[in-house]
Amino acid sequence: MDDPYAPARDALAGGGLGGGADDGDAGDAAASDPAILAARLDDNDPLSAFADRYRVPDGVLYMDGNSLGPASDAALASLDRVVDEWRDLLISGWTDADPPWFSVGERLGDALAPLVGADPSEVVVGNSITVNVHTLVGTFLDELLAGNGPERAGFERADGTWDPAVDPAVLVNELDFPSDHYAVRAQLRQRGLDPDETLRVVESRDGRTIDPRDVEGALATHDDVGIVFMPTALYRSGQLFDVSRIAQAAHEAGAYAGFDAAHSAGAVPHEFREAGVDFAVWCTYKYLNAGPGSIGALFVAERHHGLTPALAGWWGHEKATQFEMNTEYTPADSAGAWQIGTPPLLSAAPLEGSVELLREAGIERLRAKSLALTDFLIALVDDRLPEVGVGTPRDHAARGGHVALEHPDAERLSAALTDRGVVVDFRPPNVVRVCPAAPYTSFADVLEVVDGIGAILDSGAHEEYATGGGGVT
Numbered sequence: 001m002d003d004p005y006a007p008a009r010d011a012l013a014g015g016g017l018g019g020g021a022d023d024g025d026a027g028d029a030a031a032s033d034p035a036i037l038a039a040r041l042d043d044n045d046p047l048s049a050f051a052d053r054y055r056v057p058d059g060v061l062y063m064d065g066n067s068l069g070p071a072s073d074a075a076l077a078s079l080d081r082v083v084d085e086w087r088d089l090l091i092s093g094w095t096d097a098d099p100p101w102f103s104v105g106e107r108l109g110d111a112l113a114p115l116v117g118a119d120p121s122e123v124v125v126g127n128s129i130t131v132n133v134h135t136l137v138g139t140f141l142d143e144l145l146a147g148n149g150p151e152r153a154g155f156e157r158a159d160g161t162w163d164p165a166v167d168p169a170v171l172v173n174e175l176d177f178p179s180d181h182y183a184v185r186a187q188l189r190q191r192g193l194d195p196d197e198t199l200r201v202v203e204s205r206d207g208r209t210i211d212p213r214d215v216e217g218a219l220a221t222h223d224d225v226g227i228v229f230m231p232t233a234l235y236r237s238g239q240l241f242d243v244s245r246i247a248q249a250a251h252e253a254g255a256y257a258g259f260d261a262a263h264s265a266g267a268v269p270h271e272f273r274e275a276g277v278d279f280a281v282w283c284t285y286k287y288l289n290a291g292p293g294s295i296g297a298l299f300v301a302e303r304h305h306g307l308t309p310a311l312a313g314w315w316g317h318e319k320a321t322q323f324e325m326n327t328e329y330t331p332a333d334s335a336g337a338w339q340i341g342t343p344p345l346l347s348a349a350p351l352e353g354s355v356e357l358l359r360e361a362g363i364e365r366l367r368a369k370s371l372a373l374t375d376f377l378i379a380l381v382d383d384r385l386p387e388v389g390v391g392t393p394r395d396h397a398a399r400g401g402h403v404a405l406e407h408p409d410a411e412r413l414s415a416a417l418t419d420r421g422v423v424v425d426f427r428p429p430n431v432v433r434v435c436p437a438a439p440y441t442s443f444a445d446v447l448e449v450v451d452g453i454g455a456i457l458d459s460g461a462h463e464e465y466a467t468g469g470g471g472v473t
């Protein structure tokens with residue numbers, strides 16, 4: 001079958017779920033009965049067998065892979081291999097392990113490149129997201145301050161020379177993950193720039209999403225923006241951004257375009273190279289399933305290779321001469337230059353197996369299934385949970401991999417669900433994030449989650465939970 005998820009699309013297009021034979025145009029009672037529809041979709045699903053290769057504990061419905069992906073046999077095997085190499089090879093593992101540890105950053109970057117539409121030289125793994133925001137925003141601020149940035153009227157004197165009196169600004173948005181703002185502010189401060197003046201923040205109209213016209217509007221209003229730094233997908237509502245459109249707007253305004261792809265890498269295919277993205281950062285512990293605190297990843301467009309990173313370190317040195325131990329730094333001529341110190345091998349090793357699994361499934365197929373799963377989830381919520389809102393855009397082009405369910409008691413609901421083996425998370429003030437990740441989630445799972453929410457709300461079981469718990473969720 002060309003589109004294995006067509007039954008969901010047809011049923012939803014035919015008037016929604018749950019109404020029986022009178023609903024929609026299909027005249028097919030089965031097509032609008034969610035349990036039968038879920039079974040049909042699971043039977044047709046070409047990716048269904050992948051679930052057996054992930055280690056989700058029995059009795060758990062894991063809907064939190066947008067925070068921390070589960071272990072897979074493949075990830076555990078590549079981790080075990082490196083542990084064995086450490087035991088058997090000791091220091092010689094850097095050169096004699098198969099493959100050698102020395103090039104782990106570049107090698108895993110090569111594996112990730114197709115998932116984000118990059119040349120292998122443009123992706124490397126290293127550091128963490130926050131550290132990578134520091135080094136990349138810092139690098140491009142340095143370029144702007146040195147007068148090497150993209151051409152922009154606001155920074156040039158009439159004779160075309162650089163005007164150092166104009167401070168470069170960074171454009172972000174108010175719904176960003178906070179760490180990104182902390183890091184950008186720190187980088188501005190370290191260059192003597194006042195973040196209260198030079199961090200420009202696009203506001204949300206609805207508290208959930210960012211309208212791309214407001215990004216364009218901010219660029220039209222402020223001609224000092226030197227870097228546009230946006231998420232590919234918002235961490236709370238799951239809104240997916242139009243990366244190409246934002247990159248183009250940034251470039252037309254003479255600014256660099258950088259992205260935080262934490263909430264889409266591994267779930268949504270990207271074309272960073274084709275879109276003209278200048279730089280991007282993401283993690284590997286969410287949809288890339290490489291384990292808690294696993295190594296970060298970054299993209300730097302080929303045209304910027306050769307720049308000196310703001311946070312330079314020996315692991316980003318030109319590889320052929322790294323061990324000559326010169327105190328003068330020669331950056332690698334690739335994204336590899338943005339590595340800093342020795343890569344954490346045990347935090348990188350699981351990625352080899354986990355990414356191989358995703359590549360076997362195929363990022364396009366994973367995205368098609370993810371959209372079908374979130375379509376099904378949203379339709380069920382609309383149909384069965386009238387007191388729950390959907391904060392995630394319904395338009396496929398603006399939807400990432402999770403769905404934000406809004407309820408005034410979201411925190412307690414989230415705790416009650418997790419206690420019953422439905423692992424979700426809460427994001428203040430009123431969002432339960434539900435992530436039916438494509439590699440290991442079935443349509444029957446989604447139905448069970450929605451029924452679980454309904455049962456809790458109907459019985460008031462969530463009211464027994466306290467609020468303000470804080471902690472990691």
Ligand SMILES: Cc1ncc(COP(=O)(O)O)c(C=O)c1O
Nearest residue numbers: 128129130177179235260262283
């Ligand atoms: C969108 C986003 N950016 C940045 C971070 C921070 O990442 P790290 O702790 O790996 O630096 C996170 C963490 O979840 C995130 O979701």
